[in-house]
Amino acid sequence: MCNRVAAENRLAELRFEAGTIESTSLDRLDVLVALHACDTATDDAIAKGVQAGASLILVAPCCHQELRPRLRPPPVLGPALRHGILRERQAEFVTDALRAALLEWAGYGAKVFEFISTEHTAKNVMIVGVKRTRETDREELARQVREFAAFYGIRSQRLAGQLGFKLVEA
Ligand SMILES: C[S@@+](CC[C@H](N)C(=O)[O-])C[C@H]1O[C@@H](n2cnc3c(N)ncnc32)[C@H](O)[C@@H]1O
Numbered sequence: 125m126c127n128r129v130a131a132e133n134r135l136a137e138l139r140f141e142a143g144t145i146e147s148t149s150l151d152r153l154d155v156l157v158a159l160h161a162c163d164t165a166t167d168d169a170i171a172k173g174v175q176a177g178a179s180l181i182l183v184a185p186c187c188h189q190e191l192r193p194r195l196r197p198p199p200v201l202g203p204a205l206r207h208g209i210l211r212e213r214q215a216e217f218v219t220d221a222l223r224a225a226l227l228e229w230a231g232y233g234a235k236v237f238e239f240i241s242t243e244h245t246a247k248n249v250m251i252v253g254v255k256r257t258r259e260t261d262r263e264e265l266a267r268q269v270r271e272f273a274a275f276y277g278i279r280s281q282r283l284a285g286q287l288g289f290k291l292v293e294a
Contacts, residue, residue: 144168152177156173156181157182163187164282167223170223183223184251185247188216188220194277194279195276197214201214216249224253226289231256233256235251273291274292
């Protein structure tokens with residue numbers, strides 16, 4: 125139906141395809157947008173954008189499931205994390221902070237901000253990556269990512285895996 129509407133409006137360069145982001149082949153890309161892609165689908169979308177050389181990556185993540193059961197924060201946080209809502213928010217914070225840090229490592233300037241009021245949705249965080257034109261100290265960025273992951277006891281994460289970044293050095 126979307127393709128029919130595009131054709132009716134003579135938008136010859138606009139094409140819609142149904143499928144998962146993993147199974148979608150993207151050779152070259154200018155802009156990658158993923159709005160509320162479930163759980164690790166956001167990681168898959170970011171990875172596709174990076175691998176296809178997108179200049180701009182915009183994602184609004186949703187339902188952060190992957191890391192929540194894997195987080196092993198320092199014991200001092202134990203009493204605070206007895207509360208389910210705080211565990212959930214911590215998982216969101218850690219997941220999105222890690223995504224932004226991995227984008228930085230992958231050559232993007234990353235920003236994380238609220239794009240809409242919480243009256244509309246609590247899932248109102250946007251991560252934006254803008255491809256850098258200048259070199260950065262990737263070793264230092266890698267060290268920061270690993271230090272952050274180690275603080276929370278994270279040994280693997282979807283985007284890190286997709287980008288071939290080892291959170292724990294062998
Ligand atoms: C919460 S809805 C968001 C829909 C819409 N973008 C919005 O903001 O209203 C999540 C959407 O992501 C799609 N989705 C989940 N996993 C996906 C994947 N691996 N690849 C592509 N789409 C996926 C689901 O089918 C669903 O349509």
